[in-house]
Amino acid sequence: xxxxxxxxxxxxxxxxxxxxxxxxxxxxxxxxxxxxxxxxxxxxxxxxxxxxxxxxxxxxxxxxxxxxxxxxxxxxxxxxxxxxxxxxxxxxxxxxxxxxxxxxxxxxxxxxxxxxxxxxxxxxxxxxxxxxxxxxxxxxxxxxxxxxxxxxxxxxxxxxxxxxxxxxxxxxxxxxxxxxxxxxxxxxxxxxxxxxxxxxxxxxxxxxxxxxxxxxxxxxxxxxxxxxxxxxxxxxxxxxxxxxxxxxxxxxxxxxxxxxxxxxxxxxxxxxxxxxxxxxxxxxxxxxxxxxxxxxxxxxxxxxxxxxxxxxxxxxxxxxxxxxxxxxxxxxx
Amino acid sequence: xxxxxxxxxxxxxxxxxxxxxxxxxxxxxxxxxxxxxxxxxxxxxxxxxxxxxxxxxxxxxxxxxxxxxxxxxxxxxxxxxxxxxxxxxxxxxxxxxxxxxxxxxxxxxxxxxxxxxxxxxxxxxxxxxxxxxxxxxxxxxxxxxxxxxxxxxxxxxxxxxxxxxxxxxxxxxxxxxxxxxxxxxxxxxxxxxxxxxxxxxxxxxxxxxxxxxxxxxxxxxxxxxxxxxxxxxxxxxxxxxxxxxx
Numbered sequence: 001x002x003x004x005x006x007x008x009x010x011x012x013x014x015x016x017x018x019x020x021x022x023x024x025x026x027x028x029x030x031x032x033x034x035x036x037x038x039x040x041x042x043x044x045x046x047x048x049x050x051x052x053x054x055x056x057x058x059x060x061x062x063x064x065x066x067x068x069x070x071x072x073x074x075x076x077x078x079x080x081x082x083x084x085x086x087x088x089x090x091x092x093x094x095x096x097x098x099x100x101x102x103x104x105x106x107x108x109x110x111x112x113x114x115x116x117x118x119x120x121x122x123x124x125x126x127x128x129x130x131x132x133x134x135x136x137x138x139x140x141x142x143x144x145x146x147x148x149x150x151x152x153x154x155x156x157x158x159x160x161x162x163x164x165x166x167x168x169x170x171x172x173x174x175x176x177x178x179x180x181x182x183x184x185x186x187x188x189x190x191x192x193x194x195x196x197x198x199x200x201x202x203x204x205x206x207x208x209x210x211x212x213x214x215x216x217x218x219x220x221x222x223x224x225x226x227x228x229x230x231x232x233x234x235x236x237x238x239x240x241x242x243x244x245x246x247x248x249x250x251x252x253x254x255x256x257x258x259x260x261x262x263x264x265x266x267x268x269x270x271x272x273x274x275x276x277x278x279x280x281x282x283x284x285x286x287x288x289x290x291x292x293x294x295x296x297x298x299x300x301x302x303x304x305x306x307x308x309x310x311x312x313x314x315x316x317x318x319x320x321x322x323x324x325x326x327x328x329x330x331x332x333x
Numbered sequence: 334x335x336x337x338x339x340x341x342x343x344x345x346x347x348x349x350x351x352x353x354x355x356x357x358x359x360x361x362x363x364x365x366x367x368x369x370x371x372x373x374x375x376x377x378x379x380x381x382x383x384x385x386x387x388x389x390x391x392x393x394x395x396x397x398x399x400x401x402x403x404x405x406x407x408x409x410x411x412x413x414x415x416x417x418x419x420x421x422x423x424x425x426x427x428x429x430x431x432x433x434x435x436x437x438x439x440x441x442x443x444x445x446x447x448x449x450x451x452x453x454x455x456x457x458x459x460x461x462x463x464x465x466x467x468x469x470x471x472x473x474x475x476x477x478x479x480x481x482x483x484x485x486x487x488x489x490x491x492x493x494x495x496x497x498x499x500x501x502x503x504x505x506x507x508x509x510x511x512x513x514x515x516x517x518x519x520x521x522x523x524x525x526x527x528x529x530x531x532x533x534x535x536x537x538x539x540x541x542x543x544x545x546x547x548x549x550x551x552x553x554x555x556x557x558x559x560x561x562x563x564x565x566x567x568x569x570x571x572x573x574x575x576x577x578x579x
Contacts, residue, residue: 191447196437202425203425208423210385213434
């Protein structure tokens with residue numbers, strides 16, 4: 001039993017970081033906005049890491065899962081708000097719908113794209129978010145390019161006051177929980193057969209196959225898991241926090257790129273990596289845009305390049321090899 | 334009953350016939366050397382047996398079951414293990430984790446837990462004497478250690494048949510002798526049939542194989558006990574060319 005617990009030690013630094021963020025946001029006035037942004041980046045990184053980090057496949061269409069998750073929540077709220085007595089149940093239905101939609105989309109994308117490898121997979125997925133955006137706009141699904149605005153419905157369901165504290169506070173807390181849950185699932189995968197299979201296929205897919213690993217099954221497992229978390233992040237960060245959704249905003253490839261940077265900065269396939277990557281990325285972006293508005297990308301890009309060159313395995317990857325053999329090694333993976 | 338039976342296997346790549354109507358049989362626990370110059374179809378034949386390629390013609394029968402078009406990941410648990418010509422470790426994972434993967438996915442029951450696999454890995458690593466390196470990433474091993482690691486990884490799968498692709502290439506002659514003795518010992522203890530593929534290191538074949546199959550341009554030209562096979566004029570011709578006319 002003791003052994004079982006030590007297996008989960010690496011969650012301690014992750015959860016400590018989240019707790020610290022929460023306390024900073026709660027106790028230092030004016031910090032909540034930054035903390036909320038950092039939590040969003042950490043959650044997105046943690047979710048994407050399950051696929052990108054553990055399989056080594058780069059999905060450029062990843063934001064599409066966040067997009068459909070946002071729509072899942074938005075659709076639940078807009079369509080069910082008139083039913084009396086559902087109350088907070090609508091939000092739960094929204095989460096279920098978000099999960100369902102991101103699962104379905106990831107199954108559809110995965111069934112086609114996961115047959116491809118490496119760069120071919122990356123190229124094939126680039127079109128997914130754009131395609132989905134144009135489908136919604138062109139076919140006028142879910143109100144097309146006019147999007148869905150559901151502030152009124154949210155007020156109607158929860159009452160004005162509760163709705164406003166949901167948008168400014170509780171949605172961020174939910175993001176924190178989603179990030180923590182994603183971290184837990186990541187570690188659970190790492191410690192189980194799935195993790196071993198994913199490491200093997202990331203390093204050498206053909207060798208993995210002849211060793212008895214059903215690579216397709218494990219790739220799809222990681223893909224769907226990662227997409228589900230993306231859907232949840234979308235449903236909270238983009239639907240509950242800001243109760244409107246427009247196709248060009250939620251299918252913006254920019255977010256995929258941010259997620260890739262976060263995962264690579266922190267250390268792909270590590271548990272703590274997305275937290276570290278999310279913090280470095282979020283903090284530098286935030287302060288650069290305050291102190292050097294207009295120049296942030298010019299300064300930011302070299303910073304990222306320097307970190308990647310210095311630590312090709314990411315910051316946590318570097319820490320991991322530095323602490324090898326010491327007491328700390330048990331906590332940093 | 335034979336363990337592995339190939340019936341008239343033909344594998345083409347476009348217009349090139351890599352393996353041409355090859356039939357062979359391997360019995361349980363037998364040591365067989367597959368010999369042939371570069372490009373004679375040895376690796377293709379291995380890939381057909383382990384399922385990386387499906388043959389255009391012919392059948393592959395393993396342990397009484399037709400596995401001609403069975404996916405590779407389903408073959409491993411039946412008892413087909415292999416090592417690669419150029420070692421293919423899961424580089425970022427430790428040696429221990431690499432070997433554990435074999436135990437986890439490559440055994441028939443498929444119900445070996447992670448902890449059990451790691452225990453099996455520890456034991457197997459000791460057998461190939463890599464225990465000092467077991468927590469190193471596999472990518473950091475020397476080439477010879479990587480080969481040993483691959484053998485351990487295959488052994489952890491409890492194979493009935495072990496396909497070794499140039500296991501001795503690039504090794505020092507003394508190491509080869511040691512390796513041969515070692516593989517032989519393990520194979521006898523575990524009752525594994527071994528098919529070892531060799532391009533030119535006859536030392537490895539002579540020391541190990543009971544039977545030698547010689548491939549040339551995709552066809553089997555000789556299938557005989559080791560000594561007989563290596564003295565066969567056809568084999569000499571394949572390797573050294575025509576004897577001078579008198």
